[in-house]
Amino acid sequence: MGDKFSSLEWLPDAVERAELPDKHRLKDLKLLPYLKRSLSFVLDALFPHCCPVCSELVQGEGGLCLSCWQKLDLISAPYCERLGVLLHYELGPNAWSAAALVNPPDYERARAAALYNGPAQELVKRFKFYGEIRLSKFLAGCMLNPGADLVTAESFLVPVPLHSSRLRERTYNQSALLAREIQKHLGGRSLLDGLVRTRKTNQQVGLKRGARTANVKGAFEVSEYFLAKVSGAHVVLVDDVLTTGATVEECTRVLKAAGAKQVDVLVFALVDPENLSDYNA
Structure with a gap:
């Protein structure tokens, strides 16, 4: 081998030359935030x-x-x-509403960001039925504060599933989008296929409490993958709206039958039990 390659004298010069492109790339990287902000400004204007x-x-x-x-x-x-609904006055820590006392749910706690009326109702409609999936970040952002009561590092975030036929029609599961966004900020483990809807059910919209319960009876099961993990687990069910609670109660029964230790519910909006007759959500 020639003298050039048998000696190490050439190395410093070669290393110095090799560093030059990296320095230029670093300068380019420093410019990226400014370029992104400029592009964002132009797009916002257009x-x-x-x-x-x-x-x-x-x-x-x-x-x-x-x-x-x-x-x-x-x-x-x-x-x-228990239900996460507003109380008319302070009753002290861990107070239950009249609705919770009369008909306590199978799940442990429910939390919601807002009452299902006015803007909240319109937001859910657009997110759920009109394909405005960009709203997932805003809705999930609103859910972070109430969700902090429920989600821990060990929690499984499980969205209420759609039947495969409805998923093909809608192309997305709004609850799964929310669960994914919440996991990014609060941690836990999002398990988007933790539950499976085994049969196609009618839309819950417009159904009364008894009809809703019958409609979802036996419609869910724990996925084969989650069966190995669910024993002793803390599960946070994620959905967009909590109305009568029929769907999440059925999901809770299935999860507890499979061995889940505790099931909580996190939604964007809920219907106040006192005003349930006013809504067909």
């Missing part, structure tokens, strides 16, 4: 964002205008420890 409820112009994608935000009935304390 394609302005609108409030998904009233179509007023807003600055950020997927956000509400100030007027609609103020009309959103966000749930805060005091609320029922």
Whole structure:
């Protein structure tokens, strides 16, 4: 081998030359945030964002205008420890509502970001039936605060599943999108196929409590993959709306029969039991 390759004298020069492209790339990387912000500014100017409820112009994608935000009935304390519904006055820690006392659910706790009325109702409709999946980030963002009560590092986030035929029609499961977004921020383990819907059921919209319960009876089972993990697990069921609770109660029964230790429920919006007759969600 020639003297050049038998000596190490050439190495420093070669290394120095090799570093030059990396330095240039670092400079380019530093410019990326500015380029992205500039591109975002141009796109916002060409394609302005609108409030998904009233179509007023807003600055950020997927956000509400100030007027609609103020009309959103966000749930805060005091609320029922079991059902997550608003209480009319403070009853102390771990207080239960009258509805929870009369008819306690199979799941341990439910939490929601807002009451299902006004803007919340419109948001869910657009997200669920009109394909506006971009709303998943906004809805999940609203769910983070109530979700912090439920989700731990050991929790399994399991969305309420759609039947395969309905999933083909809709092309996405809105509950799975929410579960994925929540897991990014609160941790836990999202298990998008933890439950399976074994038969196609009628839409729950418009059905009364008894009909809803009958409609989903026997419609779910724990997936084969989750069966090996569910024993002793803490499961947080994720859905968009909690109305009578028939669907999540059936899911809870199936999960507990398979060995789940505790099942909680996290939704974007819920219907106050006192006003249940006013809604057909």
